[in-house]
Amino acid sequence: MPVTAQMGLEPVGYLKAQTRWGAAETLFWLATPLPFYFLPAYLQLASQIAITALFALSLDLIVGYAGIVSLGHAAFFGTGAYAAGLFSKFVWGEPLTGLIVGAMVSSLVGYATSFIIARFRHLALIMLTLGFGLLLGAAANSASWLTGGSDGLQGVNIWPLLGRFNWDVYGYTAYGYSLVVLFVLFLFARRLIHSPFGLALRGIRENFLRMPAIGAPSRAHIRTAYTISAAMAGVAGALIAQTTQTVALDSLGFERSAEILIMVVLGGAGRLYGGLIGALVFMIARDQFSGIEPEHWYFWIGVLLVAVVVFLPNGILGGLSRFVAHWRAK
Amino acid sequence: MLPPVFGVLFDGIAYGMLLFLMSVGLSVTLGLMNFVNLAHCAFAMVGGYVAVLLIRNFGWPFFGTLPMAFLVAAVVSILFERVLYRPLYRRSDLDQVLLTIGITFVSVAAAAYFFGTQQQPIELPNYMRGSYHVMGLDIGVYRLFLIAVSAVITILLIGTIELTRFGAQVRAAVDNQRMASGLGINVERTFAITFALGSGLAGLGGALAIEIVGLDPNFAFTYLIYVLIVVAVGGLGSIAGSLAAAVLIGVSDIAGKYYVPQLGAFLIYLVMLAVLMWRPTGLAGRR
Amino acid sequence: MKRFGLASAALLAACLLSGASHAAGAIKVGVVMPYSGQFADLAKQMDNGIKIYMQQHGDKVADKTIEIIRKDVGGIDPPTAKRLAQELVVRDQVDILAGWLLTPNAIAGCSVSAEAKKFMVIMNAATSIITDKSPYCTRTSFTLPMITMALGQWAAKQGIKNDYTMTADYAPGHDAEEGFIDGFKEAGGEIVGSVRMAVKNPDFSAYVQRAKDLNPQSIFVFIPGGSQPAAFGKALAERGMSAQAIKVLGTQELADDAAIKSMGNDAVGIITAGNYNYNYDSAMNKEFVAAYRSISGDENPDFGAVGGYDGMHLIYTALRKTDGKTDAQELIAAAKGMKWESPRGPMMIDPTTRDVVQTIYISKVEDRGGKHLNAVIDSIPDVHDPVHAGQMK
Structure with missing residues (x-):
């Protein structure tokens, strides 16, 4: 059913209505600097949550909007991390240029693989992303002369941010940096999905074959979305490499791919904020549970996931929006 | 004297049989109900721990534990199917992924809590160890046993699916679920039975796998990738496809390690990518 | 800019606070290991080693109470390992970093040890270069x-x-x-x-x-x-x-x-x-094995357990030498050249490389x-x- 007709709006009006900032949204972003003042001992965690949120956002673009379920998205995260790490080792350690290098290398890898990805759907697509991720991980282990193999990359050296902010042990610089990058790329993603291109992606998700019939080239759109998503994941990887000055094989691993997909689904795929909320909830839950029970925390994480599925269909945001709609209808 | 290629084939097929037992259930349930059950290997792990428990604490012989591994895994899976899976059949794939990953997390933690994090070794009876020397090849006794068990199970499975009334219902439901229920087939019940059967086979596979790959709480995650590969390469809902895929993956893994050890870590992934690019729905896939 | 000004003020305040907490009479040891995941079993061994040492020798050294804070890193994950080490320093205000099962994590931990000037004891990770990454880092396990x-x-x-x-x-x-x-x-x-x-x-x-x-x-x-x-x-x-x-x-x-x-x-x-065999014949080892079996449900100790045990011994002895002071410089000086009899047999810390000799x-x-x-x-x-x-x- 056409959404615009439902809302009694012309397409342009619909897009405009979508891009307006709601109160909850504004509050969410206004709250993000609070850790600087109230939780200075949690800034490193906050920084890694912001980075993970960016990674989740990049995956949500393809899972939630283009309908490409990927079990190998860490390939781009890791590529970005290694690119930024190697760039700082062999060229120079200025972080912002390193970030751009990470994005470029990842988007190149993404663009190259997108030609294959765009040809497949369903299980084959999931397994292809999984296969590419596993291959890249094995290759990085084999190329230990370049990557340091399983000992991790040695010699990562990132200069102070903007030449003045050191990478302090509390994480002031790390969180400030990660948060700004997340916000900028979030604005970009928000703009993107509320553009006609974003609508076309959603159309492809709903019906891959029908979209070309109304003049939207499905495969070309998927390639574009996949490349953009890869670039954003690369930025997230470069951020983690720079803020922690470490890069290792885990950044490309299957576990990371699976975990980020869990976060996106947990928060609610295809809702822009789903990945952000998922990363926030998952990482905080993990931090708290593992603090209490370092050996058995994943029991509680498992219970959390099951509970969310049972009580909140389509993730936390999906479930909550259904409650809100239900409550409003009364 | 036979050249080593026969030895490689034999080992590969035996390894493939293990993969087949662990994955055939997932293939059929995915094909039948489109339910993404990533907790499949958790049921395999249940079978493994049942075998260990019976051998160690109750002194059961290894063979006696195998039917129990099947039964317990099947019964546990029925409970999960009733309580957690059934309400989710109409929900999105992603919700199903989240649920079953959650269950896997819980199962891993529970196994670590009750059985500890260590490896669970079992001692096989002496006549199951060692190997026969036939025309210059070493035929491992246990591997031979694996192949025999899988052959029997494959025949039983195919016989059930092709020749029985229940099998006809399953085939009908896989082909066209709505049409099948329109004809009066209770698809939910058919699915529940198939699901229990598949999980039971996974449990059996888990018990048989201890001797080759060991058992610890991470089993439920470690073998998930292999099982998914077999399912995707074989094609959803096809027993013969799963068998062919498992043999292909097993043989190419062993052959790769033997002939080109440098590619040891890559080969099965390359095989999977190649097959899926050639046939996106798998070797025997139709949809 | 203002935010970072405020930030540095908060940092200063927190540093003052952490200085104050040291007077309380507890010495906190932060242990970072993969308590969950595929390396959990070895982590368990190491953790049991730590527990046994503390059972046998009490939790008091130089009139101060030793407190262990455990953090799970989940596997090979240096970004998380580094964050946990940083959090141990700023959130829990630990005096000593210990544990470290895996090399990439240990290297990440070393960078925190070097920066925050914390004494660090590697109880398992076995790549040679790790101890070079921080001047306050020593090892009680082995190198491959x-x-x-x-x-x-x-x-x-x-x-x-x-x-x-x-x-x-x-x-x-x-x-x-x-x-x-x-x-x-x-x-x-x-x-x-x-x-x-x-x-x-x-x-x-x-x-x-x-x-x-x-x-x-x-x-x-x-x-x-x-x-x-x-x-x-x-x-x-x-x-x-x-x-x-x-x-x-x-x-x-x-x-x-x-x-x-x-x-x-x-x-x-x-x-x-x-570097360890639980059948090694010495009275000390027999006692250690018996203690291990009693807390682990009849498992035998392996190299991980003895790495944890001797790591605690090193920490206790170094603290005794510094009279309970946790200054990294003094602790590493106390550790250099230290010799002792372990359940594994005689061992020492090389005074120049800070690595284990056994x-x-x-x-x-x-x-x-x-x-x-x-x-x-x-x-x-x-x-x-x-x-x-x-x-x-």
């Missing part, structure tokens, strides 16, 4: 080349002429392989070939078949602990290459309890080198009336890390 080089030299001296090496294809495997080959060749042995085996590898039959085709006098094996040693042993037995037919040399992982048990008779004759034991699985025992058959005293000693590149 230390063990494999000693084994290579020993094997050649026993008259073994040639060997085929089979090692897991990742950084520790490469270290183990290089150490063994250097030691074996130096003592006159010949390497007939080497294979690097895929790390995630459930089935070894193909690699073993290849070794059999070459028919060497001995094979050297390094694979990670866990499920693989037993699988490897079974693959050997299936090929008729059990240790009775060929000399099977390996690191201590290859003859762990689970592996010996699941191999049964085929395990007899496997020769391994390591006896390497050669053990052999023997059949003692139907029970299989991994008995110590030889020992090589005072082994230094060959990389730090300049014996390897």
Whole structure:
């Protein structure tokens, strides 16, 4: 059913209505600097949550909007991390240029693989992303002369941010940096999905074959979305490499791919904020549970996931929006 | 004297049989109900721990534990199917992924809590160890046993699916679920039975796998990738496809390690990518 | 800009606070290990070692109470390891960083140790370079080349002429392989070939078949602990290459309890080198093993347990020397050159490299009336890390 007709709006009006900032949204972003003042001992965690949120956002673009379920998205995260790490080792350690290098290398890898990805759907697509991720991980282990193999990359050296902010042990610089990058790329993603291109992606998700019939080239759109998503994941990887000055094989691993997909689904795929909320909830839950029970925390994480599925269909945001709609209808 | 290629084939097929037992259930349930059950290997792990428990604490012989591994895994899976899976059949794939990953997390933690994090070794009876020397090849006794068990199970499975009334219902439901229920087939019940059967086979596979790959709480995650590969390469809902895929993956893994050890870590992934690019729905896939 | 001004004020305040908390009379030791995931079993061993030391020696040193804060890093994950170390420093205000099972995590931890000036004790991670990454870092476990080089030299001296090496294809495997080959060749042995085996590898039959085709006098094996040693042993037995037919040399992982048990008779004759064997005959070790069995439900300790135990010993003794002061400079000075008797036997900390110096034991699985025992058959005293000693590149 056409959404615009439902809302009694012309397409342009619909897009405009979508891009307006709601109160909850504004509050969410206004709250993000609070850790600087109230939780200075949690800034490193906050920084890694912001980075993970960016990674989740990049995956949500393809899972939630283009309908490409990927079990190998860490390939781009890791590529970005290694690119930024190697760039700082062999060229120079200025972080912002390193970030751009990470994005470029990842988007190149993404663009190259997108030609294959765009040809497949369903299980084959999931397994292809999984296969590419596993291959890249094995290759990085084999190329230990370049990557340091399983000992991790040695010699990562990132200069102070903007030449003045050191990478302090509390994480002031790390969180400030990660948060700004997340916000900028979030604005970009928000703009993107509320553009006609974003609508076309959603159309492809709903019906891959029908979209070309109304003049939207499905495969070309998927390639574009996949490349953009890869670039954003690369930025997230470069951020983690720079803020922690470490890069290792885990950044490309299957576990990371699976975990980020869990976060996106947990928060609610295809809702822009789903990945952000998922990363926030998952990482905080993990931090708290593992603090209490370092050996058995994943029991509680498992219970959390099951509970969310049972009580909140389509993730936390999906479930909550259904409650809100239900409550409003009364 | 036979050249080593026969030895490689034999080992590969035996390894493939293990993969087949662990994955055939997932293939059929995915094909039948489109339910993404990533907790499949958790049921395999249940079978493994049942075998260990019976051998160690109750002194059961290894063979006696195998039917129990099947039964317990099947019964546990029925409970999960009733309580957690059934309400989710109409929900999105992603919700199903989240649920079953959650269950896997819980199962891993529970196994670590009750059985500890260590490896669970079992001692096989002496006549199951060692190997026969036939025309210059070493035929491992246990591997031979694996192949025999899988052959029997494959025949039983195919016989059930092709020749029985229940099998006809399953085939009908896989082909066209709505049409099948329109004809009066209770698809939910058919699915529940198939699901229990598949999980039971996974449990059996888990018990048989201890001797080759060991058992610890991470089993439920470690073998998930292999099982998914077999399912995707074989094609959803096809027993013969799963068998062919498992043999292909097993043989190419062993052959790769033997002939080109440098590619040891890559080969099965390359095989999977190649097959899926050639046939996106798998070797025997139709949809 | 204003935000960062505020931030530095908060930082200053927090530093003052942390200074104040030290007067409270507790010494906090932050332990970072993969308590969950595929390395959880080894982490458990190390953690039990820590617990036993504290059971035997109480939790008071120099009138201060030792408090352990445990953090789970979940696996190989240096960004998380680094964050946990940073959080231990700023959130929990620990005085000492300890644990460290995996090399990449330990290297990340070292950068925090160096920056925040915290004494750091590595209780397992086994790559040589780690201790170079922080001037306050020391180690109570071993380095892999230390063990494999000693084994290579020993094997050649026993008259073994040639060997085929089979090692897991990742950084520790490469270290183990290089150490063994250097030691074996130096003592006159010949390497007939080497294979690097895929790390995630459930089935070894193909690699073993290849070794059999070459028919060497001995094979050297390094694979990670866990499920693989037993699988490897079974693959050997299936090929008729059990240790009775060929000399099977390996690191201590290859003859762990689970592996010996699941191999049964085929395990007899496997020769391994390591820094600890729970059958080592000393009163102290007997007491340690008994204590370990009582808290673990009749499991036996391995190198991880003794690494944790001696790590705590090092921390306690160093703190006694500094009279409870936790200044990293003073603690590392106290640790340098420290010698003691451990359940593993005599050991010390090298005063220049801060790395561990210890006896390497050669053990052999023997059949003692139907029970299989991994008995110590030889020992090589005072082994230094060959990389730090300049014996390897």
